[in-house]
Amino acid sequence: MELSWKTTTPQNAGDRLYGAFNSEAGLMTLASAYPIVAVVRGGQWDIGWPDPKGDFVNSETALYDVTLRVPGDWQAVSTGVVTDRQEAGGAQTLRIVSGPQRDFTLALAQFQVLSAEVEGTRINSYFRAASAAGGQGALDAAGKALSAFNKRYGPYPLRELDVIEIPANTFLGVEYPGMIMIAEGLYGGGPDLELTVAHEVGHQWWYSQVGNDVQLSSWLDEALASYSQIVYQEEYGGAAAAERELNGFRERYQRALASGRDAPAQQANSQFRNNYVLLVYGKAVLFFQALRQQIGDDAFDHFLHDYYATNRYRYVTGADLVMAANQACSCDIQPLYDDWITRAVPLAVP
Template sequence: DPTLNVLSEDWHNSYNSVFGDPFCLHSANYLIRLNTPEVCKVVSTGKVMQAMAEDNGRQTHIIQATNVSDFSLAILFDYLELTKITSQATIKAYIPTHKEEMGQKFLRKSADIINYFSCQFGSYPYEEFKLVFVPMQGFYGMEYSELIFLRDEFLNKNYDLNHSEFILAHEIAHQWWYGLVGNDQIKEPWLDEGLANWSAYKYLDDIKGRKSSSANNLTKNINLVKELTDMGSTTEYYQIAYSGGEAFWFGLEEEIGTDKVFKALRRYLAEYKYKIATTPDLLSVIETEAHKDMEYYFNKWFK
């Protein structure tokens, strides 16, 4: 979709990467007019305000989305739509037919996860949230505003639920860290990926009784200052942005306690909702909630 360019020190140039998400997007409003065959189901960011049938087997949709980081769209054929209404949002899952039982499971899990993050960080502000299962190669999920894509193999009954549930929680966490608080994913990929991973682990630890924190000590004190364009491989990207990013947060819990970490994240969301935040913005929020000089800790991660 067309998006507004971002001006920081300079105008951002588009950059296409073989790994990672190379985006930095303003929060914006979208009004989309879309013409599709009537037999297809349109799933997108925002809300369909109007759907007008034409006499040639086609349909025009008027779709509106407010305060979103992007506008994303899927046009589906032969898919089931499952719906669950919660106090946070109307959640819809789009699954290939004959996979209804597993689809319901993911719908319930999504409701639990959105509820958990809403309580911990701040409420989910959109009316709808959608998950769409599609064939994927090389990765397992992708986040967009109000909409995530997940690998369709997750719907196989023998697929490892521990893995699919982690990916689900990670992609939903991006609704907060990427969707609501934007960041430059080329310059500071650790910001949204590290937070999405740590948030997913917190959900699994707190709600599912898993214990993830101790496994992450190996990546302690990795240098998080690295731009996507300077990373040589997918391995390096995952090690810095994901493993390094989550380790920063687990380490911070040990330094200032979990309550203060959540308080800092609530403040981070409140101050930077619908804006683009940077590492210094985040560190300053952490220092405010920690009520102490955090230089000694930050210096271990940003060299």
């Protein structure tokens, strides 16, 4: 299949539009900037218009081989690895290849960059000159998150992980395979940068490797990326910090209960009624804590490792998750799963 297309990014639109497709102040982010083959679900092409809540793109894992011609003085930040670079007449031509990836994302930057090597992965942090401390903080947090999740979930398979500061004011961070984008508002200091980076690095396991329908069951990746914030705190902040993180998710679920907005976390994004964040980033996160309490730390650890190892590059549903958990604990977690994920009944907060 061969296709020609042309696209134009919005200009300086981070305040009002999706900042991951935007040109602004030394940065052009090109998320979802090219046509892809739609996924097939139940024999049908998935060509529906995405709901603006959550992530937009469902895509099957593929190999990418990209030739890119851009001005010579811009950094090309991408999902893949640059294997060849030619420069002529002020332009550079790059060949970028990838292993199996769920998506290919590109950004062009004229930014500062700091890099570190962590357990065989090169982490690059791109940031504005005014954000030096935040750029270093993002690099450190990404390295710590990568190391923690390598241990707790299984190894990150890529040679690179890029972290980019972007002008975005409608969300805090967003994940792509091998690349995360973090809102510039977090680079000024405070703990939110570290935990947002941890969340987005968590998506490298839950979304990028183990995929799920981001429009029909977004809790599958979002709740595990959010649970990764607790895992990160367990590794680096200690028990009290992990408890504080957990409290944030408890508070969201309790808010849903108190305001009559409890509902199943397993819903299409379009079906949530002013409770998407409370349920997907609150109640569903507590499901994993309830599961851990029921089956114990060791079985929970096995579950995460096996779920990752078995389902890399695939699209999972809740049934795959239940199967992995049942195998890990040699028990039946279906009733617990139904209570927390597919029903709306009052539950003891774990």
